[in-house]
Amino acid sequence: MNVRDTRPAPRIRSWRLVRWIAIAVVVIAVGVGAVFGSRLGEDPTLVDSPLIGKPAPTMTMPNLEGEGELSLADLRGQVVVVNFWASWCVACREEHAALVSAANNYREAGAAFVGVNYQDQRGSAIAFLDEMGRGDSSAYRYVTDPGSRIALDFGVFGVPETFFVDRTGTVVAKITGPVTYPLLSGTLDAILAGRTPRSHTEGTVQPAPGQ
Secondary structure, X not given: OOOOOOOOOHHHHHHHHHHHHHHHHHHHHHHHHHHHHOOOOOOOOOOOOOOOOOEOOOOOEEEOOOOOEEOHHHHOOOEEEEEEEOOOOHHHHHHHXXXXXXXXXXXXXXXXXXXXXXXXXXXXXXXXXXXXXXXXXXXXXXEEOHHHHHHHHHOOOOEOEEEEEXXXXXXXXXXXXXXXXXHHHHHHHHHHOOXXXXXXXXXXXXXXXXX
């Protein structure tokens, strides 16, 4: 007696496999579309920081050059830009001119800049400023961070990272990676006008050598 082979022909099995793959692709595409659709209107460079909306750390930091020290509490009432930088940081060179220009241009608007030297040698940091230039001393203070204590309080992963503190001493925005003048001015304009600024990621940060 002949036994009939009921298994699908190879061509039919292949077609069924292709159909199931196509269905799976459609399901995945719909899911991805739903996720991205729910984020329409959001800035794709938006980055969250646990410090946003919280008081800025107020630890005292020694001046990079000369005697004296500084606490962010001393600058209460001004909009403060806190930039973490280092002489060994490539991107810090890219952004330096923008920071100096913004500090000089926004001085009379009530903005103060603080450059926190991160895991660096004092001599190397001073040589960097000798080469690249300094902001006006009335608008730009350069400080050191012994033991990286203030960097730890800010949650810094590498440099450059820039934080914006409003007049009440609250952290309101963060830029990860090198800043540009338009980004600095746009953020400062928003804070000075009483609007809520957006945080951004402009690139990767560079960890300290050996990390």
